[in-house]
Amino acid sequence: MKxxxxxxxxxxxxxxxxxxxxxxxxxHQVDTGLALQIGREFREVFxxxxxxxxxxxxxxxxxxxxxxxxxxxxxxxxAKKKKAVTLSESVYxxxxxxxxxQEDYRISISQNYLGPDDKVLIIDDFLxxxxxxxxxxxxxxxxxxxxxxxxxxxxxxxxxxxxxLEKKGIAVHALARISSMAPGEVHFIANEEMIKxxxxx
Amino acid sequence: MKxxxxxxxxxxxxxxxxxxxxxxxxxHQVDTGLALQIGREFREVFxxxxxxxxxxxxxxxxxxxxxxxxxxxxxxxxAKKKKAVTLSESVYxxxxxxxxxQEDYRISISQNYLGPDDKVLIIDDFLxxxxxxxxxxxxxxxxxxxxxxxxxxxxxxxxxxxxxLEKKGIAVHALARISSMAPGEVHFIANEEMIKxxxxx
Numbered sequence: 001m002k003x004x005x006x007x008x009x010x011x012x013x014x015x016x017x018x019x020x021x022x023x024x025x026x027x028h029q030v031d032t033g034l035a036l037q038i039g040r041e042f043r044e045v046f047x048x049x050x051x052x053x054x055x056x057x058x059x060x061x062x063x064x065x066x067x068x069x070x071x072x073x074x075x076x077x078x079a080k081k082k083k084a085v086t087l088s089e090s091v092y093x094x095x096x097x098x099x100x101x102q103e104d105y106r107i108s109i110s111q112n113y114l115g116p117d118d119k120v121l122i123i124d125d126f127l128x129x130x131x132x133x134x135x136x137x138x139x140x141x142x143x144x145x146x147x148x149x150x151x152x153x154x155x156x157x158x159x160x161x162x163x164x165l166e167k168k169g170i171a172v173h174a175l176a177r178i179s180s181m182a183p184g185e186v187h188f189i190a191n192e193e194m195i196k197x198x199x200x201x
Numbered sequence: 202m203k204x205x206x207x208x209x210x211x212x213x214x215x216x217x218x219x220x221x222x223x224x225x226x227x228x229h230q231v232d233t234g235l236a237l238q239i240g241r242e243f244r245e246v247f248x249x250x251x252x253x254x255x256x257x258x259x260x261x262x263x264x265x266x267x268x269x270x271x272x273x274x275x276x277x278x279x280a281k282k283k284k285a286v287t288l289s290e291s292v293y294x295x296x297x298x299x300x301x302x303q304e305d306y307r308i309s310i311s312q313n314y315l316g317p318d319d320k321v322l323i324i325d326d327f328l329x330x331x332x333x334x335x336x337x338x339x340x341x342x343x344x345x346x347x348x349x350x351x352x353x354x355x356x357x358x359x360x361x362x363x364x365x366l367e368k369k370g371i372a373v374h375a376l377a378r379i380s381s382m383a384p385g386e387v388h389f390i391a392n393e394e395m396i397k398x399x400x401x402x
Contacts, residue, residue, distance in 0.1 A: 059259035
């Protein structure tokens with residue numbers, strides 16, 4: 001997604017080989033117009049699938065799950081990282097290890113809102129180690145729903161997230177795929193390569 | 202907001218005199234169409250103010266801040282409850298006491314994204330004790346920005362949040378104002394009363 005790559009080049013701040021800050025337009029301050037474009041782009045890349053629910057995890061996935069929900073005209077659900085005081089009924093849950101924060105937590109969603117009739121897209125801001133996304137995929141499996149794919153805004157393709165998901169047979173799309181980065185420079189996997197890859201070349 | 206009151210009556214689950222669950226359509230599973238309507242309604246009630254930024258706090262304010270940001274065509278910022286690993290620069294922050302969880306935490310936003318030129322609307326899902334909203338108002342004050350008002354989706358008007366904010370001279374609007382509730386029943390402050398109140402009668 002050209003406009004997204006340009007914004008990452010212009011505004012992204014690369015703090016190390018693995019840490020990219022995009023909090024001026026994606027995940028602290030949010031450019032609402034761009035977020036809506038991102039939602040429409042997810043619908044473009046996944047196509048007119050019979051999606052019934054978008055699934056994400058709080059907090060920074062919410063704006064993109066909402067944008068995808070708007071594009072597909074379906075509700076979205078955000079998994080909680082803490083057990084809510086008011087979440088009294090049964091939940092599906094999965095453990096997640098955060099490599100960034102070096103901590104373990106559980107994500108959960110109410111069993112009321114996901115079941116065998118659902119067809120789900122998982123949406124998140126980053127695909128890196130894939131930890132939270134694997135947890136979400138685990139929750140979809142527990143619910144008996146069908147997982148149609150995982151969409152991420154930015155992929156750090158030098159980390160193992162994509163291969164973890166693809167090993168489980170999950171279709172993965174990312175709108176900007178970073179092949180490498182260092183302070184002052186960021187390299188994307190070019191669109192042609194992305195097309196070649198998805199054609200299996 | 203009639204459609205919102207109806208959904209609260211139909212789907213809201215009242216667990217006690219003070220706890221209302223609306224997680225089937227507002228803050229766990231989210232009806233994206235309704236969220237967009239809520240954003241437009243905020244623009245209706247606040248009018249065409251020269252808003253530059255919407256401010257909220259993660260996580261359950263995000264979908265409504267985004268909807269208001271879409272309606273006003275401006276970015277939104279969500280305050281973080283934890284210091285982000287990648288949030289290295291200076292922040293504005295404020296302490297918040299959660300009565301629901303009986304815990305204290307700090308909310309913070311980067312100083313890069315809010316300053317004296319900004320005109321801000323604060324948006325959140327619930328107005329109850331007002332703790333998080335007072336914290337956000339404090340942050341706006343620290344930044345030198347102008348606070349145009351606070352908008353909440355649901356107000357539990359039998360709690361002290363509104364009066365805390367109004368004492369500070371802040372304009373407060375809520376789209377559904379609950380005067381009292383008990384398992385099986387919920388009472389709203391009627392629209393006429395709201396009009397009378399805002400006319401100072």
